[in-house]
Amino acid sequence: MNDVQEISDVVRQRIRGLRQARGWSLDALAARCHLSPSTLSRIETGHRRIDLDQLVALARALDTTIDHLVEPVDDADVIIRPMQHQEPGLTTWVLSRDPAQNAGRHIAKMRITAERRTGPDHQAVHPGREWFMVISGTALLHLGERQIPVATGNAAEFNTMIPHSIGAVDGPVEILTIFDQEGERAHATS
Structure with a gap:
């Protein structure tokens, strides 16, 4: 054919x-x-x-x-072979190919360990919204002055103009996350 x-x-x-x-x-x-x-x-x-x-x-x-x-x-065109990006306490695999086809959004899997610096001095702020779901472990969402634990199977969504960071509670946490291009830049430098 x-x-x-x-x-x-x-x-x-x-x-x-x-x-x-x-x-x-x-x-x-x-x-x-x-x-x-x-x-x-x-x-x-x-x-x-x-x-x-x-x-x-x-x-x-x-x-x-x-x-x-x-x-x-x-x-x-179907199979995505994500490249691993690693920094202290954070490993990221971008799972989306072309943000233009996803309305400017990136989808990623992240593995966060206790080595990741979080809290007031390490929070990012950028236009947009972020969503994540915890695959395993418990994430600690630092959202302004609040600390919100997010357990396996739960999800969180928030305005990214609020200072934020995501850490791990009692061992590593794995999350699936969706964020826009501004969020990708902020997460790559945090």
Whole structure:
């Protein structure tokens, strides 16, 4: 199978998948993109080539972009091999590939140990919000003058304009966290 045929097959699968996910019949989508139901059926089943004007109309009707419909499928685009960043008391693995595709947010796993400096002298402040969930251990969220323990299975979300840092209570803690680009810069330098 050649690359053009593979992409064509992926586009057809995505069109059908988006249509079905919205609960639309062939007739419903055909009406939205001004195609006949039989033409749409032949496009989805591979019995008809997709013209560029049809692709534009389908993308618009499905509330997506042509780029999302024709994006090639490649296992390398699925698997993320996070690089480990280490500093005293903190190991970080960034789990998101491209912040532009995640509305500017980064997703990371962090392992925090007692060696990490936290508290009033080591708190960061930056625009945005941060969210984290404790995978194991107990995190100690320093939020301004408050100290809030967050146990395994619990999550925390807070405004990052409040001075903050995250430490560990009684041994290492592992968290999954989501923060914006400002947060990534703040965490990389704290």
